[in-house]
Amino acid sequence: MSTFGALNTAYRGLTAAQQGMNVAGQNIANAATEGYTRQRVEQSSLAAPARGLFSGGPLQAGQGVSVDAIARLGSSFLDGSVRSAGAQAGYASVRSSALQGIEGVLQEPGENGISTALQGFWSAWQAAANQPSEDGPKGLLLNAANSVTDKISSAYQALDAQWSRTRAQASDSVDAVNAAAAQVASYNTTIRSTVAAGGSANELIDARAKLTEKIASLAGGTVREQPDGTVDVLVGGNALVTGGSVRTLALSGSSSDRMGSPVQLEWTDRSGVAVPVDGGEIAGALSVLAPAATPPSTPGSGGAIAEAAENYNNLAVALATAVNKVHQDGVTGTGATRINFFTVSGTGPAALNIKGPANTADVALKGASGGALDTSIADEISQLGTGPASPDKVWSGIVTSIGVQSRGAQQHESLTAAAQASALTGRASQASVSLDEENVSLLANQHAYQAAARVMTAVDEALDVLINRTGLVGR
Known part of the structure; x- marks a missing residue:
């Protein structure tokens, strides 16, 4: 040298x-x-420098x-693990939050729950039977009946409101996915030109990786790295981002009415074709926004909110059927017979349409063949809460079923959160x-x-x- x-x-x-x-x-x-x-x-x-065949001189350093x-x-492998764990954690988090919200609507156990209202309703019948000639106990009976029906209808309305909130949050999540996808496509273009020019795009790749993790947590997307430095992002097996090109997603179906058309995720350019997402917050929201299973099958096979609302309808029907079956055998204060205590009018949900009598004269305490002081009808109705197929048993089964589902969802959330934390720790040990x-x-x-x-x-x-x-x- x-x-x-x-x-x-x-x-x-x-x-x-x-x-x-x-x-x-x-x-x-x-x-x-x-x-x-x-x-x-x-x-x-x-x-x-290479030495020629006939060149001499000393060797050179x-x-x-x-x-x-x-x-x-x-590490692409560790990054993929973080995205996968984030998708599962997002799904579990939304389901757990929704089921805990349904549990909150139940208000069980507690003095504001339907169980307490039912106990007060049966007790009011017994109190009316003890004083059949007085209007006061009958008035308290009507108040107890209204308390039960009001709690059923208000809980049903609360579930409708929860459905609307969840639907709005899912729509916001779809908008966030579309915005992140557009940014990923923009980064792809910049990174590709930077790498082609021989520059370093490490910071740009870091920023893009954060966006792909966000997409995965929302929609369960997967990422494929390309030789030119770009990445393809796939949702439901189809490309969301390819190089500098991006497709958009949209939620179809009813936006405010739970009883309207089912909500599903679609490609904007392929209306009517559902995107089969299996992870992320959007998938979790779609699972709880789905209609109730038809015909009813195992709990949890349909949308959690719709099934909970259907349970309130079932309770309203069970309560009206049980009470009316006995009440029709009695005689009201005006001498009328074959009168229903509860009415379920209209064609809408039974939980919203169940009503009690308007005045005490429509209450039947005695049987058709009983004397003036007969209270056999009131006595029989007061015992309806203890039967094996009583409204109380129906409600107890509803509460237990929702509680089991909610507990399972919370445990799943804890497991996926731990898996996500483990994936993040594993990557941090490599990349931090x-x-x-x-x-x-x-x-x-x-x-x-x-x-x-x-x-x-x-x-x-x-x-x-x-x-x-x-x-x-x-x-």
Whole structure:
């Protein structure tokens, strides 16, 4: 190697060390930055010039070091694990939240629950039987009946409101997926041009990775990396993002009426064709927004909210049927017979249409063949809460079923959250910045820089002697 070649070798060493210090500084500066993946300088040694067949002279050393790339120390496998765990956690979180909301509507156990109202209703019949000639106990009976029907109807309306909120949140999630997909496509275009020009796109890749994780948590998307630095994002097996191109998603179906057309996720350019999402918050929302199973099957096979609302309808029908069956055998204060105590009017949901008598004269306490003080009808109705197929048993079964589903959803949420935390920890161990490691790298590159500078100084001094002092001897 010539003397001037040694200068070039020293310069390359300075450049490589400087680049190493720059990268270490970048890592240290972003140690607390969310989503940042640590980087390292990739370098290789430059071989000595090739010797010709007839060339002579001494063997030569290499020509220094080459900075080949600034590597992003991420792992596609670990990134995929984080996205998969995030999709499952998003799905479980939405279902758990919805079922806990349904549990909150039940208000069981508690003084404001339907169980307490039913007990008060049966007790009111017994109180009316104890004082058949008084209007006061009958008035309290009507109040107890109205309390039961009001709680059934208000709970049903609360479920409708929860359905509407969940539908709106699902729509917002779809909008968020579309916005993130557009950003991913934009990053793809920038990254592809940067990589093609020989630049470093590590920070852009980090930003894009955060967006793909967001898409996965919302819609369960998968990611495929391409050789040109871009990624394809797939939802339901079809491409959401391909290079710089993006497709959009939309929610179809009723936007406010739970009894309207079913809600489903579709491609905007393929209306009517459902996208089969199996993970993410949108899939969780669709599972609870679905209609109730028809015909009724095992609990939880249909939409959680619709099935809970249908349970209130079943309770209203069971209560009206049980009470009316006995009440029709009695005689009201006006002498009327075959009168229903509860009416379920209209063609809408029974939970909203169940009503009690308007006045005490429509209450039958005695049987058709009983005397003036007969209260056999009131006594029999007061015992309806203890039968094996009583409205109380129906309600108890509803509460138990919803409680079991909610508990299972909460356990699933806990498991998926733990899996997500484990995936994030595993990736962090690979990709996060260690300040101790970066300090060692910084010191190593600092000493390398000083040593390369010393080499350059030594070569410079040797050249100074060769150029300015050769030939002085003998003058």
